[in-house]
Amino acid sequence: MSLPEITASTANPAELDVDVLVVGLASNGEGSQIATSGLTAELADALLDAATAVGADSDRNNTCRIPAPPGFACTSIVLTGLGAGTPSANDLREVSGYAAQNIQKVSRVAYALPATTSDDLLAVAEGALIGSHRIQKTNVPGEAAVSLQTITVCGKASPTDLNLARIRAEAIWRVRDLVALPPNVLHPQSFVERVTAMASSLDISIEVLDEAALRDQGYGGLTAVGQGSTNPPRMMILRWAPPSATRHIALVGKGITFDSGGLSLKPANSMVGMKYDMTGAAVVSAVVLASAASATSTAVTAWVCLAENMPSGSASRPNDVITIKNGTTVEILNTDAEGRLVLADGLSAASVENPDLIIDVATLTGAARVALGERYAGLMGSEDAVSEVHEAAKNAGELVWPMPLPEELRSLLKTDVADIANAKPGNTLGGMLVAGLFLREFIGVDSDGNRLPWAHLDIAGPAENSSGAWGYTPKGPTGALTRTLLEIVGAKPPVTK
Known part of the structure; x- marks a missing residue:
């Protein structure tokens, strides 16, 4: 359609x-x-x-x-x-x-x-x-009769406004279409192929790292999460780089095309719907495509972290220790806390380029759904970045709720055998916040030693609407927060005086 x-x-x-x-x-x-x-x-x-x-x-x-x-x-x-x-x-x-x-x-x-x-x-x-x-x-085959x-x-x-409306709407259509695909159709490589086809008429550069390149270049999180599947992981890097760009924004998207939980296997009922776990990757990909289509003056790079989390004889085990792209070692204590591992690689790689702002988007924790329901996304990160994203969401008419990153919760991720653990088995407190604290460890610093501006959007709630339609939001995949990111990157018509 x-x-x-x-x-x-x-x-x-x-x-x-x-x-x-x-x-x-x-x-x-x-x-x-x-x-x-x-x-x-x-x-x-x-x-x-x-x-x-x-x-x-x-x-x-x-x-x-x-x-x-x-x-x-x-x-x-x-x-x-x-x-x-x-x-x-x-x-x-x-x-x-x-x-x-x-x-x-x-x-x-x-x-x-x-x-x-x-x-x-x-x-x-x-x-x-x-x-x-x-x-x-x-x-x-085919579409509706009418x-x-x-x-x-x-x-x-104006024609400019109408074209912009079409570009913005197309971004949300793309997210919804990708998320709706069944996991036997959409896996890391087919995601790459579909997004590459979408970008064919746009001035976007695309780099794809396969499983061998990921292993050789030190992407330990993606490698560990994807090694249990017959559909190997991919890192897809999409770049919109306009001449004389006024700003560079890095987007990092979680792209788990199916999440069984790995060896920390989910209950059967909890696996249903886990094709949605690549929504963050779909969102950041669509935003780069829309940025190019609307010729924003902001350079936008998307680090699309794609893997399928499956159990097998080659899957990662609890107690495995892996090394993330930035050299940080992580003890895996829960293979179902895999999204933060692939994002750690993406955030580490994005930080190397010293962007003006890093935003990661992920269906990261069930705790976010419990705390905020299905309409609000959890928002964490550095103060200035959180403020910017919060304001953009208000302008876009989307719902986010700023959450803290309490320092006292960092101790839950201590381990004797690595720099950090990916989870605290048995802990049920502050799961959304603990995940945010984990991700913060992989945000790089600028030349003055200050952590780069960073915002984390946990969209586990609003990514899928399980109840009735409201506004322009249907039941099922929603494309939520796509419009907020488009607001940030500047996909808007010129200001008229």
């Missing part, structure tokens, strides 16, 4: 010849009102009467589809709840996305929502595109 064409129109919404016209239904304290622009009072009243007759709900995350009343050129109208108050750009993105999720088997849809600024229109376009994504069944071809945003949106 490919992204639909995105266009803008300043015509009267009632005159648009489309299958579905999306119109806002807002609460005004005394009841509901039609929230759009361009409709005559007579048509708006007729539409409100029709909405009232079917009991349409004006609360957010509600839609109602009705036949178009006389005077409309469209076939049907979807009323989408706006709630009370003036909607922000982030609200409009969520509202249009929710409407898009609930529109099926049509080819032309127009969105006539109360968007008054260029940011509002960009948000409507972006939400409509993101919400139009559908997971395709594996090995089932697939969405065109989205029209009502208002004066």
Whole structure:
């Protein structure tokens, strides 16, 4: 399934010849009102009467589809709840996305929502595109009998903004599509091949280290995690390096294409869904692709740490001691705490290049889901980096929650035979925080001996939505935090004065 064409129109919404016209239904304290622009009072009243007759709900995350009343050129109208108050750009993105999720088997849809600024229109376009994504069944040829071809945003949106909306939405589509693939289809090498194909038309350099190169170059974490599988590990390095770049950001993504737990085997039920454990790798890959497509002035490098964590006679054992890329030795006490081992290699390698900011993204701990649920990502790291990511998430309308890195928990990772252990068997306290403390050990220092700016995003919660759809977020893989990273790297239109 490919992204639909995105266009803008300043015509009267009632005159648009489309299958579905999306119109806002807002609460005004005394009841509901039609929230759009361009409709005559007579048509708006007729539409409100029709909405009232079917009991349409004006609360957010509600839609109602009705036949178009006389005077409309469209076939049907979807009323989408706006709630009370003036909607922000982030609200409009969520509202249009929710409407898009609930529109099926049509080819032309127009969105006539109360968007008054260029940011509002960009948000409507972006939400409509993101919400139009559908997971395709594996090995089932063809697409739906009717697939969405065109989205029209009502208002004066520039081609630059519409193209940016498409680039941003495509990044999320790519994450969702990669994460949805079954683990017998997506493994480290096939991940590399798929992302390489996505980058074929972009000015991105790609370097891939196979298992021999990883072993020879000292990537002990990836080697240890991947050595139990018949699908060997890979390090994929994607670089967007614009001329005269103003900043360099390094992204490190956890890419465990399936996590059985290794010899510290997960219970059977806990293995279901472990194909999602490569979401961080999908996110950072998609962000580099979008950075190149939107020609950001920021250089972006993604260190994509790919492995399959499986038990076998060649798998790593508890009590094995390995050496990470930066020379730090690690005693493996839990082979199911493997994500931090591959990230340790990625963070070590990224640090060598002395970037202005390092951000790692990982479905790292179940503790993050327990503490924060499925909508918030845990955010840890150095103060300035955490502040920047937190602000970017607010701007992007995504949810993160800053968490501490308590020094007293570092002692849980002490070991007599290595520099650090990867886990404390039996410990149930502060698992998300302990994992963050482990990762911090692999952040390099600058010429003055100060640790490089670094933020860690534990997306174990928001990477997968196990409940009902909301906003532009579907059930299943979400692409969460992709938009936050795009905000940080600068995938945005030029500022207009």
